[in-house]
Amino acid sequence: MSQSAAAIPSPRLFDQVRFVLNETSHPGNVGSAARAIKTMGFGQLVLVAPRAGEAVLRDPEAAALASGADDVLANARIVPDLGAALQGVNWAVALSARSREYGPPNAEPRESAAMAVQHAAQGEAVAFVFGSERTGLSNTDVERCNALVHIPANPVYSSLNLSQAVQLIAYEVRMACLARERGEAPPVAAAVAMASLPSGLDAQTPEALATRDDVEGMLSHLERALVDLDFLDPDNPKKLMTRLRRLFAKSHLEREEVNILRGIAKHILERKRRH
DSSP: OOOOTTTTTOHHHHEEEEEESSSSSOOOHHHHHHHHHHHTTEEEEEEEETGGGGGGGGOOOOOHHTOHHHHHHHHHEESSSSHHHEEEOSSSEEEEEOOOOOSSOEEEEEHHHHHHHHHTTTTTOEEEOOOOOTTBBBBHHHHHHHEOOOOOOOOTTTTHHHHHHHHHHHHHHHHHHHHHHHHOOOOOOHHHHHSSSSSTGGGGGGGGGOOHHHHHHHHHHHHHHHHHSSOTTTTTTHHHHHHHOOOOHHOOHHHHHHHHHHHHHHHHHHHHHHH
């Protein structure tokens, strides 16, 4: 095998990774992001409610800054909300310029890339979610993800352009793909984080693990049951569901475990209706 061929990771890993831009304001950033991910070998770009609407894919500035990544731009999916963008995704990473009091566990960019490739190697879909240029991601958006990443830029001047952030993360994911293809261990910090994954994860079939959609459905079902039990006050929910999201994000639930939790919620709701 030639040296150049050995440097090309399995296409399956690339096919499992999508980059999600949430409510992007500037068409130029969409084109630049398309170019950024193509240079690293990725092709899945998803746009959540871009300000320019579907016209963003035909915008002259977007096309100019895509600069050879016209195919990625042309094939970008436009969806109405983040839920639709993450449909079918097993593991999602939120990118944020600020820390959050509540939300998913924190990870460094390199850690998150190694963990993403670990999941992709199991046949799972993974996503990196970037917020709008002005406001970033809302707390609700962040809570839909499994990990939160902050790029440790210069604290004196930490302003990263959206496409620059996409480029940095795409590079880290590519390097993690290459490392896996060479049979190298992930970074130490990521290895520690992945030590918390269920025993024998590598031996599990992808079907054994719950998808994000499975977990979202379970959380919605469980929330209704907790409201029926008067354990959760819908008018004053505090942070109960946020904390449960964080708990389950760290648990890497299997599909059977999700089914058990949904079964419990179902029986709570049925028993409450009977009485």
